[in-house]
Amino acid sequence: MIDLPIESFSPIGLDQLGKSDLMSRVDRKYYFPLHFLPEMLKEMLPHYHMLEVIGNRLNTYKTLYFDTEKLDCFVQHHRGNGHRYKIRHRTYVESQLGFLEVKLKNNKGRTIKDRIRLEQPDLEDDFSSAFVQSKTPFQTADLRPSIWVEYQRLTLVGKHQQERVTLDLQLTFSNETQKKSFPNLVIAEVKQDRQCPSPFVRLMQKHHIRSGGISKYCFGIMSLNPGIKSNHFKNKLHLLKKTTHGFIANR
Secondary structure, three states, rough: OOOEEEEEEHEHHHHHHHHHHOEEEEEEEEEHHHHHHHHHHHHHHOOEEOOEEEOOEEEEEEEEEEEOOHHHHHHHHHOOOEEEEEEEEEOOOOOEEEEEEEEEEEEOEEEEEEEEEOOOOOOHHHHHHHHHHHHOOOOHHHEEEEEEEEEEEEEEEOOOOOOOEEEEEEEEEOOOOEEEEEEEEEEEEEEEOOOOHHHHHHHHHOOOOOOOOOOOHHHHHHHHHOOOOHHHHHHHHHHHHHHHHHHHHHH
């Protein structure tokens, strides 16, 4: 792991996020090689605080996604459906908090997230089942664990704009039989109440890094199931592979 200038940022705690929690938002995704990250962080110092949780700025996330046997959630994303869902249990490792979450991407391009406290990834109790069935068209009896996604996250919080930028590192996908890691890749996501000027977006433009990523869930499903139909993601996958391979060659 390379050295990152994370201690140079002014800290902000979870209790200070306020509206920057952005449970309803518009998103823009980017990805780039890890070796770009220190320079980018230095350029972002004047514009952002960094989230600090229990003394940690680089926080570990462990997420279990649920899908049907036919991977209907993945298929919805691959088809670009106007309303598409992700159902997951996320553990914030350092704080030992767990949440069952439903994310909806609606036909207006907004991401809406709902969640409830749940320590263990279990959909069988009445509380979890009622939550999922009230927020999605799925029955919990038809859902099963599909993939684990683990990574470390840095979170930048805008000083002068209602914005968060998440930077996910050390990405690993796994299921019962396989595990695949992408240690040289950074996946960034800009989260705003509405799309507006952003210092981070300007920095991406300066480095000629285009927006248009792919969800970690879809990326993981394709990484562990190379034969799955994914032609609509072909260009994005090509750019991802080019990004990671380019950095490996420079190590």
